[in-house]
Amino acid sequence: MRSIWNGSISFGLVSIPIKMYSGSEDRKLDLDMLDRHDNARIRYKRINEETGKEVEWKDIVKGFKQDDGYVVLEKEDFEQANLKKSKTIDIEEFIDEVEVADVLFKKPYFLEPQKEGGKSYNLLRNALKKTKKLGVATFVMRQKEHLSLVGVYDNALVLHVIRFEDEIRDPGELKLSKTKVTKKEVDMAISLIENYTETFDFAKYKDVYNDQLMKIIKSKSTGKVKEPEKFESKPTPAKDLMAQLKASLEKKKKNKAS
Missing domain, CATH: 2.40.290.10 (Ku70; Chain: A; Domain 2)
Structure with missing residues (x-):
C-alpha cells in the first residue's frame, strides 16, 4: 500500500x-466511455475557454471568483x-x-x-x-x-x-407516511427480526454484482446474449401485512430446523 x-x-x-x-x-469494473456509432473512446480535455487550446495539468491553478476576476490560490496558500x-x-x-x-x-x-x-x-x-x-x-x-x-x-x-x-440534509423534508401500525404487528416484526439476528460475519458478504456483470460482458463478446430476467418489486398491501409477517417467520423457523 x-x-x-x-x-x-x-x-x-x-x-x-x-x-x-x-x-x-x-x-x-474499469469501463471506458464510447461513441455509440463507432465505439471510439470519448476523452475529456482541459480547454482554455478563451484560446480554445488544451492546457497541461502543470499549468492549471485554482481560483476564487471575485468581482470580474479571480484570486489565484497556490499550493502554499492552502x-x-x-x-x-x-x-x-x-x-x-x-x-x-x-x-x-x-x-x-x-x-x-x-x-x-x-x-x-x-x-x-x-x-x-x-x-x-x-x-x-x-x-x-x-x-x-x-x-x-x-x-x-x-x-x-x-x-x-x-x-x-x-x-x-451542514452536510446532512434534513429528513424532515421527506414525505413520510402517518399510517399507524398495531402493537400486534410490531411484536410480530420484532419476532421476525430476532429470528433473523445472527453474529455479524464480515466475510460472508461478497460483492457479486461485478461478477454478474463480467458474465454479461463475456456472453456479449461471444454473441450469446440471454434474454434479461424480469423482476418486479411489489409493495405488500396493508391488509396482507400480518399474513406476510407470519409466513416469513414460519419460513425462517423451517430453514433453521432443516
Missing part, C-alpha cells in the same frame, strides 16, 4: 507520527490556511462508539506508526479498545477540512472521515 497522508495524530500532549492509507478500495491541521490529526474529545449515527460515515483510513511512534500508537489503540471510545478529530487533506472519528479495527488505528452537520 502507498501512504496518502503523512503527519501526526495527537491527544492531549501526546503526539504520534503516522502514515495514512486508504482503508477501502473501489471494485467497480497549507498556510491552517498549517497545524495540514500536518496533525488533532483529537479534541472522546465519545462512546454507540453515540455515532451510521449516516455520518464516509470513508475509512488506516493509520500506521512511523519511526519512534510505536509505543504511543499502541497506547492510544489499547486505551480506545478498552474504553470502547472514539476520538473526535479534525484535519486537512487535499485542500479540505475533514471531521473524523479515530477508533480501532483489527488491531490497527482506523480513522473514519465523517460528515459535518
